[in-house]
Amino acid sequence: MLDKVKHLIAEVEAFKATSKEEVEQFRIKYLGSKGLIKGLFAEFKNVDAEFRKDFGKALNNLKVAANDKVSSLNETLDNTVSDASVYGDLTRPGEAIELGARHPISIVKNQIIDVFNRIGFTVSEGPEIEDDWHNFSALNLPEYHPARDMQDTFFIEKNPDTLLRTHTSSVQVRYMEENKPPIRTISPGRVFRNEDISARAHCIFHQVEGLYIDTDVSFADLKQTLLYFTKEMFGKSKIRLRPSYFPFTEPSAEVDIYWGLETETDYRITKGTGWLEIMGCGMVDPNVLTNCNIDPTQYSGYAFGMGIERIAMLLYQIPDIRMFYENDVRFLEQFKSVI
Structure with missing residues (x-):
């Protein structure tokens, strides 16, 4: 069970997203009312007493890592949307500035x-x-x-x-x-x-x-x-x-x-x-x-x-x-x- 939590932490840290929808799906998967983390907390009572301390610590690390990942991805995507709304498509080729002329x-x-x-x-x-x-x-x-x-x-x-x-x-x-x-x-x-x-x-x-x-x-x-x-x-x-x-x-x-x-x-x-x-x-x-x-x-x-x-x-x-x-x-x- 402890190995499973460590594997999930590594999976959370490696996760990347390109849209708000992907981040929301990630949040539901790990932090939702029926998510993985809540299920693991429910399994806590079945863990042997000698492993409970390490398991609880790893479980808390997983929860913190998941919350941090959601916040970080949302902030990055918010900045990207803001730039696009101001500057439009940043990958498009530039246009020459029209010069005026004297009458x-x-x-x-x-x-x-x-x-x-x-x-x-x-x-x-x-x-x-x-x-x-x-x-x-x-x-x-x-x-x-x-x-x-x-x-x-x-x-x-x-x-x-x-x-x-x-x-x-x-x-x-x-x-x-x-x-x-x-x-x-x-x-x-x-x-x-x-x-x-x-x-x-x-x-x-x-x-x-x-x-x-x-x-x-x-x-x-x-x-x-x-x-x-x-x-x-x-x-x-x-x-x-x-x-x-x-x-x-x-x-x-x-x-x-x-x-x-x-x-x-x-x-x-x-x-x-x-x-x-x-x-x-x-x-x-x-x-x-x-x-x-x-x-x-x-x-x-x-x-x-x-x-x-x-x-x-x-x-x-x-x-x-x-x-x-x-x-x-x-x-x-x-x-x-x-x-």
Whole structure:
């Protein structure tokens, strides 16, 4: 009988389980109300008196070993279930982590900022919700000025003097009010115009506008700055300036770059001319300087502005401006390799 108990102890110590069900079957077999250990305790009275001490000690060891084995196996299986519930199947192969990408508008905006930073332009920012003075009046667009009709403005209903800015020129006004010349700044940001959405136009878009105010600033300075920009941004060294009209600059001009006619795409986007319009510019109107408390008899300056979406569409040959705002992952993933 003693040998049987010792054999059972060895069997208990060697037992292994891979599930809670196996552990429960083991517990019932040894520790249940009809289990082996209870049966052996019932046989205790039939053991010879000289062997009872050793038999009782071995029987207690068997019971302790069985209880310890059940507790140990349950704890191990609980930890395994917990890991699986958190991490899933730990044997499955790993998956590559998807990397994000910068939005093409952000990429182009940062490139433009970097080009102008190299020649001393700092970045200035302002509010997207503006008042009439900073968005219109200070820029030589007084009330009832016909050029206001060009802006297609979103006005705030509860306050007719408050609106969504139609250009980042309002940031330049604020900058001139708060800083004395020399001023050399660019103002990137989002602007809003109440226009119909199409492949070439949107009611929300982004601009970068530049401003340089100092003594003896000339149109030649403006031209050289723009030539530098087009060389750095597009790799193009040929530009032309066509007379135009903007209320806040005089004289004003549209800037074209010679894109070339080397491919079928070049013919399509330039309509067979080889020239592409990229921005507007001009010398700051003396009235604007006066409105911003800068003496126009002492200082002069130039300003320019371009649409970031238009530049991005040229650089990446994007045919529809709406693609920038649809958040289509297939479109955005194409820019993963672009810094």
